[in-house]
Amino acid sequence: MDEIIIPRVAIHMTWRCTLRCEKCGAYIPEIYRLGLVTDYDYVEIKQSLISLFAITDRIRVITLTGGEAILHKNIVDLCEFLLEHQEKFDRVDFQTNGSVRFEDKLLAVLSKSNKFQFFIDHYGPDISTKVEENVERCKQWGAGYQVRKYYGVDAHMNGWIDWSPRKEKISKEAAQIQFMHCANGRPDRRPFVIYGHLLTLCAMPYCRYRIGAQPLEDVLTLDLTDENIPAAEKQKRLLEMRDTDFNPGCQYCCGIGVDPYAKRYPAGKQMER
Ligand SMILES: C[S@@+](CC[C@H](N)C(=O)[O-])C[C@H]1O[C@@H](n2cnc3c(N)ncnc32)[C@H](O)[C@@H]1O
Numbered sequence: 388m389d390e391i392i393i394p395r396v397a398i399h400m401t402w403r404c405t406l407r408c409e410k411c412g413a414y415i416p417e418i419y420r421l422g423l424v425t426d427y428d429y430v431e432i433k434q435s436l437i438s439l440f441a442i443t444d445r446i447r448v449i450t451l452t453g454g455e456a457i458l459h460k461n462i463v464d465l466c467e468f469l470l471e472h473q474e475k476f477d478r479v480d481f482q483t484n485g486s487v488r489f490e491d492k493l494l495a496v497l498s499k500s501n502k503f504q505f506f507i508d509h510y511g512p513d514i515s516t517k518v519e520e521n522v523e524r525c526k527q528w529g530a531g532y533q534v535r536k537y538y539g540v541d542a543h544m545n546g547w548i549d550w551s552p553r554k555e556k557i558s559k560e561a562a563q564i565q566f567m568h569c570a571n572g573r574p575d576r577r578p579f580v581i582y583g584h585l586l587t588l589c590a591m592p593y594c595r596y597r598i599g600a601q602p603l604e605d606v607l608t609l610d611l612t613d614e615n616i617p618a619a620e621k622q623k624r625l626l627e628m629r630d631t632d633f634n635p636g637c638q639y640c641c642g643i644g645v646d647p648y649a650k651r652y653p654a655g656k657q658m659e660r
């Protein structure tokens with residue numbers, strides 16, 4: 388059998404965040420408004436990864452994200468766990484909004500492998516207030532980092548896009564076309580996401596479900612920690628998700644990922660609290 392190589396898996400650590408970005412793709416301000424702010428359990432995340440590692444040969448890129456992943460109380464433990472399983476992946480990208488100081492313990496772990504790097508998203512000096520300090524600390528510790536400057540004339544990706552859910556559900560046929568043309572539907576780039584014990588395909592359907600904008604039954608999921616599902620079954624389901632030509636969640640998606648010229652908005656613009 389061919390090796391099973393998965394291009395991207397994000398781990399959504401928490402719905403907590405230090406910021407309230409108006410157009411946040413994870414709908415964080417709405418999650419706060421609805422009182423749905425939670426962290427995923429570390430033991431559960433670890434079990435999910437053990438299960439995923441057992442049914443795949445390699446993951447190209449693992450992304451740590453949220454919310455603000457750095458706020459999770461076990462973030463250092465998780466990075467240590469990943470360090471012990473380096474043979475299973477090529478890279479870990481640690482996304483952060485530049486508003487939280489990197490602690491020594493975290494820097495100590497991330498500097499142990501050049502497979503780890505921070506992606507420091509800079510939303511402007513009044514918002515991402517710890518960018519310069521964190522860059523200096525990465526240099527001191529020898530930890531990998533990249534700053535993505537999301538403001539000013541040369542803003543990364545020209546800013547953000549509007550991920551608001553679609554108001555009316557579209558047909559399966561229309562959603563299928565949308566999926567196959569979407570940046571998140573391209574077979575060589577399809578991003579998987581872990582939410583606690585669940586593995587999903589593309590972050591947006593599950594995020595919409597969390598804010599009540601689509602039903603859970605239309606989110607493609609695999610329960611990675613379910614002991615009643617044998618590993619071979621889990622692997623089959625994973626490959627079905629990887630190779631599918633229909634993601635039911637696309638029926639609720641505005642389809643913005645299809646359009647490389649979609650209107651851009653200032654990244655990280657803060658809402659009133
Ligand atoms: C939801 S954020 C979580 C990570 C972290 N809190 C941060 O902001 O970097 C994950 C990534 O999505 C990007 N993002 C969030 N909302 C977006 C939007 N509406 N359009 C494009 N990218 C977006 C962020 O810049 C970040 O790189």
Ligand code: SF4
Pocket residue numbers: 404405406407408411412413414415416453454455484655
């Ligand atoms: S920093 Fe902004 S984009 Fe990132 S998770 Fe928080 S609210 Fe969303």
